[in-house]
Each structure stands twice: as C-alpha cells, then as structure tokens.
Amino acid sequence: MERISDIIESMANEKGLPIEDVKERVKTAFVQTAKRIYGDEHDYEAIYDEESKKILLFQKTLIVKNDDERLDGEDSAKFISIKDAKKLDSGAEVGDALSYALDIESFGRTASLALAKELNYHIQRLLEEKIFEKYTSQVGNIVFGSVVHIDNDETTFIEFDDLRAYMPRKNRIKNEKFKVGQMVKAVIKRVYIDNRNNIKIEISRTTPKFLEALLEASVPEIADKSVIIRACARIPGRRAKVALSSISPNIDPIGSTVGVKGVRINAVSKELCGENIDAIEFSAEPTLMVSRAIAPAIINSVKIEDNKAIIHINPEQKSKAIGKDGINIRLASMLTGFEIELIETGLTNETKNSGGLESLKALFGE
Template sequence: MTSTIGQSIEALCTEQGLDRDMVIEAMKDAVKAAARKQFKAQDKTGESIEVEWNNEEGMIEISLQKTVVEEVENSYAELSLADAQELAGDEIEIGDMLQIPLPQEEMGRIAAQTAKQILVQKVREAIREKVYDEYIDRKGELINGTVKRFERGDMIIDLGNNLEAILPRREQSRGEIWNQGERTRVVIVDVSKDQKGQQIRVSRASSELIKRLFEMEVPEIYDDTVVIKSAVREPGDRAKIAVTSNEKDVDPVGACVGMKGSRVQSIIKELRGEKIDIIEWSDEPSVFAANALSPAKVSQVRITDINKRKMEVIVGEDQLSLAIGKKGQNVRLATRLVGWDIDIVSEEVLKKEIALQMGKMMASGEAVPITALEGVSANQAETLSEKGIADVEALAAASIDDLVDFLDVSLDEAEAILSSAKAIVEARNVEVEAPETDEAVVEDSETREITDEETSGPSDSKEEIASPESESDEVEKVSENEELTSEAVGENAAAADEDSPDARAEEER
C-alpha cells in the first residue's frame, strides 16, 4: 500500500459523490479485518490491532497496541516494562499504552484480496444508502433517462452518474416500443434498500406521469392557479384528468387544452397517441359524474345509495354506447375518477319501467294523473281537462294534431307525450289480461284431467285377464261364425251359378 491510495480515495469520492471520511473509515475496517487474519501470531483475538490513516503521507498504518505492566499475564495485550523501554526508551512507565508498528509488507495476496472485497462491499453499501437518501423523497417526480438495455421484458434506464433504474414490464405502457439509446421520461414510483438489482423503480403507466407532464406543459398548474384533482389511465388507450381553477376568470379545461390544443397535443405525443379527456371537477358528485362520462351527454343523475356511493346515470338511447365506451372503458374510467359506482341506464328502459308501474297502478284501480307523464305540466293538464281529456286513457286515444292544437307544442313533443300515454295504457291492459289468462289455463288443465280419467276407465277393463271358460266360449262362437260363413259362401256361389249365361239358357230350354 503506497501513497497512491490517497489518490484513489479522492477519485472514488469525486466519481460516486461519497464522503471522504466515510470512505477512509471503510478502508480502515477492511484493512483491520485483513490484518487480524495476517497477524494471528501477534494477537490471536485481533482486538489489540489498530489501523489508522496518515493524512500527511496518504497511507494506512497498522500497529499492535499493548499495555505496559510489571508482570505479563497476557502476552498478546501486555508488555513488560523492560521490553517497552527497549522499544520506546526510558520514558515509558507502567500503565502506558504502547503502539508497536506492524510491517505491511508481510500482508500477503490473500489478506490484500480480503481487504479489497470488504472495501468494495462497504463502498457499495454506502453508495446504495446515498441513493436511497437522495431519491426516497422524490417519489412521483418526473425524470429523464436513456434506454440502456432490456432484461426479460424489463427495461433498464440510465439516469446518469452511473445510476440505473428499472422499468418493469407491468409499468410499461401498452403499445409503446422503445429502442436502445432512446431518451424517455419516467416517473419514480419506489426506492428500495435491497442489495441486489436496481434500487429505483420507475413507471410509464402510472397516473402520476400524466400529472407531471401537465405540470410541465401548463404554467397555470405549476403556479397553482389550476389544480389537478385526480387522474386515471388505461395506459396506451385512454386517460381522464379532472381539473379545477382557484380563480373565477381562468377556465381550467381551456388552460390545459391550450391554443388550438397545443398543450394537450404535446402530452399526447409524449404518451405515444394516448387519448386524454380533460374534465372539469365539481364537489357535487352528480355533476362530476356527468362531466366524467364525457364525451357522452347525460340526461339525468340519480344517487341511489349515498352510503355505498352508488348512482344511476340516465342517458339517451343514442348516447348509451358512447357513455359505456369500448368494452366499458369510458364508464370504468369515470367510476375510478369520481370514486362512485356508476350504473348506466337507458332512457327508453327507464320509460318502460315507469310506464309498467303506472299501468299496474291503473290496473289496481288507482288514479294516474296526466301530470305524471314526462313533458306535461300542471297548466297543460288543466287545458287538456277543459278539452275533455281528463285521464291517461283519454289522452292515449287523442291524436297528435289535437295535442299540438290544445297544448301549443311541437310535433315531436306531442308524439312523445302520446307514446308515453299509450305505453301506460298498454301496460294496464297487459296487467288486466294476465289474471284472465291464468284462469283460462287453470280451467284447461282441469278439463284435461277429467278427460284423462274418463279415458283411463275402459282401458283398465281391457287389461282384465280372461278366464278359461270365457276363452272356450269365444272358441265356440268363432267355430259357429266359420260355419255360417261357409254356408253363406255356398249360397252365394249357387246364386252366382244361377245368374250365369249357361244357367239362363238352360232355363229357356
């Protein structure tokens, strides 16, 4: 070990950004561990061996520390006064501590290798501790890096200063393809102290990435004029971000979109074409949910269970597929963005349910006012009553032209009112006919049971076993029938002979 050790320490501290005193302490520990193995003859336990750093000469000094005593009991830690005075002079007294230098040249290759391994390990631990302390408070921060290599689907990102981060496959955005050497932006999601692998785990699929990108592109977000309330993503496909403004004069959505979409387009380009919906945030859940389902237009929002955070969103038939989205993507992102369970309901289905309920009410004898129909106000109901249309059934029998004249509404509005009334009457008729159909089915089943009983009686008598006497009587009847049959055949033959031409000729003769 020469003075070049000092130069090596300075280079290591500069390159890795380590504290010089920490590196020196690590080196002292490494050399002490190697010296304990090398100088076992002088000290079996190694507790008396001391290692110090000489700043002036820039090298390590190894010594054996012993206590001066009158009578030596432990030769490894004690030294007699005569031997001590011989080594250090007559000034030595009993009780003094004497450091005896040990020759570094005697430290062989094995000891040097041991010192190197320990030093490398301690320096590595110090570097990882430094990285952890530096980056643990930077979670969610956007950093730049270069694609260095690929390992079983994972990407290793070079952050500079001999520091690497890992981008796992699950944190990569679907559809993105990267080549070695390309620059990329990632967000820090975790920092670990593990001794193996990369300490820093980054992501391109996290919703924090889109937040940081908007902060960089939109000055209003950077100075807190516009605030990002929440953001959700399905990486590579679509993202939704909710924003609000702290100033009334600033439009939060317009600020994020930019002039002709310049700001949001740069973020879409960074995310390789991922679609972004910018939503205006509201503290009212129903309003926020209606905005979150953009680009679909919502007709009505009903909160069904406030404790379980459930709501129904009613949309038109032409907006149903748009509200649900491809494979349910739009409503799924809106649910995550709002934090409520959203159930999409079609207006047509809802109208049918309401008509069915009103039809049941009419079938049970309850009165259904005309004002219960959608689009009919109290004043319009009075007008219809004056014209002789006092109930839903009379309204269903009216014509569209009459409704247009009576209510002064458009053809579309009149048609909607009339269709609602007809649907209620039809539902009432179904409810009324249902019991009669059930009674007819019951009577039919009873008739079938009676018929089955009547037909089963004769069949049972046929199945009775005939006695031997009845069998003999039947045989005699059969023989008598055969005799009668033969006689009849003979008579018929004779009659045939009489009717023949020869018989007639004979009679003429």
C-alpha cells in the same frame, strides 16, 4: 501505504460522496481488516485522528466482574476480569474498556491487500446507498434515456445517468415498439434491492404518474403549483381523465392545461401514442364530481350511497356514459373512487335493475 487522508479525499471527490460518510466507511474497512488479520473473536475500534490525518486502530477488551459468566463463554476474548485488569491499569473499573493500539501496516503486503479489498467493498456499498436514496426520492419523476437492450420477454432496458433501468412489457403502452438506440421517456415507478443486493429501477409508461409528470413538464401552471392535479385515471394508449383545480379564481385550470388550440394537451397525447385526455374541473362535492367524470354523458341526478354512485340517466345518454368497451364508466369510477351504477329514467324496476347490471358489467369487464 498511501496516506489515508489522501485516499479519503480521492474517493469522496471521484465518487461525489460526502467526505464524512467516506471517513466512516474507511473506519469500518479498518475494523474488518483487523478482524481478518488478528481474528474476529476480539472487538475493534477505528478512530480518525484529525491532527495526524491517520486512522488509529485499537483492540478493545471490556472489563467485567470477576464472576461474570461471559469470561468462560464463547466470546471470552472480548472480556477481562477486574482483577486482571487492575494488574494492567490500577485505575481500571468495571464497565471500562482496555484498548490496545494495533498497526495494520506492520503486516505489510498482506494487510495492504486486505485493506484495499475492504475499502473497495464498503465504498461501493456507500455509493449504492446514496444512489438508492437519490432515486427513491425521485419515484414519480420522468427519466429520459436510450434503449440499450430488449430481452426475449420484451423487457426494455434503458440507460440514463450512467444507470440501467428496466421497463417490463406490462409497463409499455400497447402496441409500442422500441429499438436499440431509441430515446424513450418514462417515469420511475419503484426502486428496490434485489436478492443479489443490486439496485433495480423499474420504469413505466402506463402508470397515471407518467401522465401527471408529462402534464407538469408541459404546463407551466402545473409546474409552479398554480394548477393542481387532484386525481388521474388512465387506460394506457386509449383514454385518460384528469381532475384539475387552481389556487386562484383568476386561473382557469382546464384552459391552462389544454392550452391554445389544445397545443399543450395534444403534445402530451402524442407522447402517449394518441391517448385521448379529458381534462375535468375538480369538485370536493362527490355528486358534482361524479357528474363531471361521467361526461360526455348528460345525466339527470346522482345519489351517493356508501361507496356507490347511483346515476339516473336518459336512455339515449347511456351509451355515452358507458363508452366504447366500457372505458368511460371505468375511468369515471377510477377517477372518483366510486362504484358507478346507471339507472335509466322512466323505465320499470325490472328494466332499471337490468340497466344497472349492464353498467356494472361494463365497469368490471364481465
């Protein structure tokens, strides 16, 4: 059998895994192989000997009191009475463990095949765990890969970093069409383990996180945290609003994000199929934030009541506040977290209530 130290180093280097983690999995493989060969009714321990560079394998039996009920239980092979233990080792004490050295290699080809199978299994699990940890920490980051397949449900499968991710139809901007071989950008939405213990990576082009990631890639001030994205709301492919602030009064968050002649924000808009992006300066004052979010409409006043923002507005500004198909008021609500009610200034109470109802209908699409 090949030297175990060589196997450990080879696996660690080939798979890019920490050598100590590989050692632990190799020890687990030895224990599982021992259970196959000697029986799983016993307890086993594997130790990596740094001097000999070998795995030392032991069968362990716990010393218990003479009247311990476990001596007659289903797992009786794992225990030995203190009376019998004293016959083997006069210095034995209750709670100690008697260890018997085992030699898997003495079983020849049978052991080698069993060990190889266990090694492959546990190293593969370790590799998957590391991949899971890596990409879980990258949720919200952009990936760039090639389309390899589109199934009958229009789920798009994209390969990157030798992995295959999937993008459901709902995560694709409306009217987008992809072809096999096309390079596509998306953001990692979630990483999870399915029922078959396979790692699944779901990516998306519709989440606000994708817009944020694109802005970070296009705007150096956002990348270096000089400009901060405070909130973001999207109706994918149509319109978005993003609230920005800066860490210094010398930095214009809106100008930095838009760029000279709109070059930066236009590049992001192009990636999002022409999505119109409104850059808004963030304010910690709710009334001011709501008034900025409802732009381009000009309002008269805002009153905050619990989770509702009541906006008084002139009739000619109402359509701008609501926007086509209610998009503007919906985005303003999503961006600020407030339910928005519009009240036209100078009308009767009945008409005011009607106006407020219309705005809510626009907001919730009723």
